[in-house]
Amino acid sequence: MSDMATHPTPAPAAGAARPSPSDVAASARARTPVEVTGAQSLVLSLEALEVDTVFGLPGGAILPAYDPLMDSVKVRHILVRHEQGAGHAAEGYAYETGRVGVCMATSGPGATNLVTPIADAWMDSVPMVAITGQVNSTSIGTDAFQEADIRGITFPITKHNFLVTDAADIPQVMAEAFHIASSGRPGPVLVDITKDALQSKTLFSWPPKIDLPGYRPVTKPHSKQIREAAKLILAAKQPILYVGGGVIRSRASEQLRKLVDLTEIPLVTTLMARGAVPDSHPLHLGMPGMHGSVSAVTGLQQSDLIIALGARFDDRVTGQLSSFAPNAKIIHADIDPAEISKNRVADVPIVGDCAAVIDDLIVQLEAFAAAGKKGDFDAWRSTVTRWKREYPVGYTPPENPEAIAPQYVLERLGAIAGPEATYVAGVGQHQMWAAQFVEYERPNSWINSGGLGTMGFSVPAAMGAKAADPDRVVWAIDGDGCFQMTNQELATCVINNIPIKVAIINNSSLGMVRQWQSLFYNERYSNTDLHTSVGSRVPDFVKLADAYGCVGLRCERPEDVDATIRKAMEINDVPVVIDFVVERDAMVWPMVPAGVSNDAIQIARGLSPKWDREDDPASEQDLDADGSGVHHEMAESALYPEGMEPTDDPLATRGHVAAPDDTAATEGDENR
Numbered sequence: 046m047s048d049m050a051t052h053p054t055p056a057p058a059a060g061a062a063r064p065s066p067s068d069v070a071a072s073a074r075a076r077t078p079v080e081v082t083g084a085q086s087l088v089l090s091l092e093a094l095e096v097d098t099v100f101g102l103p104g105g106a107i108l109p110a111y112d113p114l115m116d117s118v119k120v121r122h123i124l125v126r127h128e129q130g131a132g133h134a135a136e137g138y139a140y141e142t143g144r145v146g147v148c149m150a151t152s153g154p155g156a157t158n159l160v161t162p163i164a165d166a167w168m169d170s171v172p173m174v175a176i177t178g179q180v181n182s183t184s185i186g187t188d189a190f191q192e193a194d195i196r197g198i199t200f201p202i203t204k205h206n207f208l209v210t211d212a213a214d215i216p217q218v219m220a221e222a223f224h225i226a227s228s229g230r231p232g233p234v235l236v237d238i239t240k241d242a243l244q245s246k247t248l249f250s251w252p253p254k255i256d257l258p259g260y261r262p263v264t265k266p267h268s269k270q271i272r273e274a275a276k277l278i279l280a281a282k283q284p285i286l287y288v289g290g291g292v293i294r295s296r297a298s299e300q301l302r303k304l305v306d307l308t309e310i311p312l313v314t315t316l317m318a319r320g321a322v323p324d325s326h327p328l329h330l331g332m333p334g335m336h337g338s339v340s341a342v343t344g345l346q347q348s349d350l351i352i353a354l355g356a357r358f359d360d361r362v363t364g365q366l367s368s369f370a371p372n373a374k375i376i377h378a379d380i381d382p383a384e385i386s387k388n389r390v391a392d393v394p395i396v397g398d399c400a401a402v403i404d405d406l407i408v409q410l411e412a413f414a415a416a417g418k419k420g421d422f423d424a425w426r427s428t429v430t431r432w433k434r435e436y437p438v439g440y441t442p443p444e445n446p447e448a449i450a451p452q453y454v455l456e457r458l459g460a461i462a463g464p465e466a467t468y469v470a471g472v473g474q475h476q477m478w479a480a481q482f483v484e485y486e487r488p489n490s491w492i493n494s495g496g497l498g499t500m501g502f503s504v505p506a507a508m509g510a511k512a513a514d515p516d517r518v519v520w521a522i523d524g525d526g527c528f529q530m531t532n533q534e535l536a537t538c539v540i541n542n543i544p545i546k547v548a549i550i551n552n553s554s555l556g557m558v559r560q561w562q563s564l565f566y567n568e569r570y571s572n573t574d575l576h577t578s579v580g581s582r583v584p585d586f587v588k589l590a591d592a593y594g595c596v597g598l599r600c601e602r603p604e605d606v607d608a609t610i611r612k613a614m615e616i617n618d619v620p621v622v623i624d625f626v627v628e629r630d631a632m633v634w635p636m637v638p639a640g641v642s643n644d645a646i647q648i649a650r651g652l653s654p655k656w657d658r659e660d661d662p663a664s665e666q667d668l669d670a671d672g673s674g675v676h677h678e679m680a681e682s683a684l685y686p687e688g689m690e691p692t693d694d695p696l697a698t699r700g701h702v703a704a705p706d707d708t709a710a711t712e713g714d715e716n717r
């Protein structure tokens with residue numbers, strides 16, 4: 046290891062008495078500052094912060110910290126195979142526990158390998174502290190060996206970051222880092238510590254003073270805003286709750302359920318909020334957005350009041366922003382004031398923690414109800430629940446009866462593993478099918494990379510979740526492409542006894558990209574064939590699993606799907622990897638093509654929902670851009686961004702989501 050040669054670390058003197066970090070912490074807690082090294086101070090700080098797991102990989106600059114870490118009986122360090130794995134594992138840990146996930150890496154390439162998970166945690170508001178070693182303070186700025194300005198690099202993707210050059214600062218910085226990462230809108234914080242700070246002597250005492258004068262997140266909502274919001278709710282005819290990941294982060298599911306039952310307002314849960322309200326709830330319309338359900342997308346689009354809770358009007362939800370929910374007033378509650386009116390102007394902005402906002406809204410609405418004031422949403426409710434009935438998310442089995450529909454695998458996995466399992470997706474078609482076809486009944490049962498869309502997230506994040514909660518069944522649902530980015534963490538899982546289960550939805554391609562090539566690039570499949578099942582198996586995932594010491598299973602026929610999942614469910618001592626070889630041409634439907642109005646939702650290629658004017662009070666109002674009152678099939682050219690017309694090869698349209706019944710489908714549609 047050349048970096049060790051350049052930065053030698055003195056070995057502890059043989060036979061030197063080494064008090065355990067716990068002993069040191071105990072005396073520090075008794076408020077007697079004890080003399081330690083900066084590295085010991087770091088480990089003591091982690092212990093004092095009740096960190097039980099750190100995912101990381103050592104190298105020269107961070108090496109001093111790894112020495113006292115070895116003695117800690119409270120902090121378990123899990124040695125990953127790539128620092129990206131450490132970062133995603135810390136995220137998985139944070140999702141599963143609601144606590145701060147911790148990862149650690151050395152300077153330079155170790156730190157830059159953490160950039161992707163830090164960006165991921167930033168986009169999805171995941172509480173995470175990343176600790177990196179840095180070159181000696183005297184070498185900073187000299188292009189020293191393995192020097193990278195990781196503070197500068199991560200400046201736009203961290204909630205805050207610190208450079209520590211003085212060992213005395215370590216306890217305070219660590220306490221502040223954890224406080225910032227976990228309070229307000231959670232997010233990643235980087236602590237970069239120079240090697241000389243880790244090696245020098247300092248006094249450790251705990252607790253340190255937290256001194257953050259400019260950081261006071263508002264958690265308690267303003268009562269006037271709550272009253273205004275409640276008034277808007279009472280006046281609405283077609284309200285909808287737009288539930289985002291903030292509800293999961295604030296652990297507000299119970300309150301939300303109460304609000305829904307009190308008001309009987311229909312709701313949607315975004316990709317980040319799946320499970321915030323059980324999918325089985327009758328007023329749950331599903332997931333909104335580019336691949337959302339017809340009832341969720343149209344429910345938002347047709348509403349006259351959107352109550353956004355911890356959601357951020359992301360482009361994947363709004364589609365073309367200018368035509369999103371044109372008649373809706375907006376109540377926007379978020380703990381981050383920067384989100385409010387960022388994309389869509391709010392009529393009633395509420396800054397606060399979702400749980401507190403919902404609690405206060407309930408109190409206010411109950412007070413109005415006691416005074417005889419209640420909203421009347423009956424007609425709207427029956428309209429949206431009818432949409433939900435008529436346009437369930439479904440799929441057409443592949444033409445070849447021997448082939449496995451990927452959606453079927455997800456449906457069966459959800460049914461067999463059940464709502465108590467945690468499901469951790471990669472990014473691509475399989476992620477969307479996992480969001481659509483597994484029923485989520487529990488908050489935090491769904492973990493995925495929503496904002497950044499990071500391929501390679503699934504296996505390490507599942508590892509982090511399972512390490513945090515060993516009794517829980519944790520399924521990584523991965524694509525054949527994603528799996529090849531981070532499967533090396535299976536070695537970490539095997540060695541550290543973290544028996545995750547992996548379902549590879551193997552369509553032998555970068556499927557989501559291929560879908561866009563099918564739809565928008567004339568089926569010119571430039572660089573999306575992965576050769577993982579069609580024609581060749583490079584690599585053979587079963588052999589790869591075996592090489593890692595996992596159990597590898599392959600499933601190639603629909604009739605074997607259940608038995609294979611059940612077999613995997615029975616293996617709990619080592620990780621299991623199932624290679625589900627699935628139909629390659631399956632596409633994710635419904636779909637709103639990027640950059641167009643959500644009114645243009647298609648339930649299959651070229652196939653729009655057909656709305657009936659008489660039955661449908663909503664259609665009277667605004668479904669019709671042309672004044673006909675009927676939201677009819679769209680001209681194909683209207684559905685695609687300019688210059689991206691679809692092909693009409695019937696093969697590309699084969700076998701995907703069908704309309705639920707004949708009446709719902711557009712008559713004469715060529716793609717049926």
Ligand SMILES: Cc1ncc(C[n+]2csc(CCOP(=O)(O)OP(=O)(O)O)c2C)c(N)n1
Nearest residue numbers: 473474475500524525526527554555556557
């Ligand atoms: C790191 C990274 N590189 C590229 C992409 C772009 N991308 C999004 S989905 C996708 C295909 C993923 O393929 P696979 O894992 O096999 O999933 P599938 O869509 O086939 O289910 C790609 C390349 C990305 N999201 N992340």
Ligand SMILES: [Mg+2]
Nearest residue numbers: 524525554556
């Ligand atoms: Mg694939």
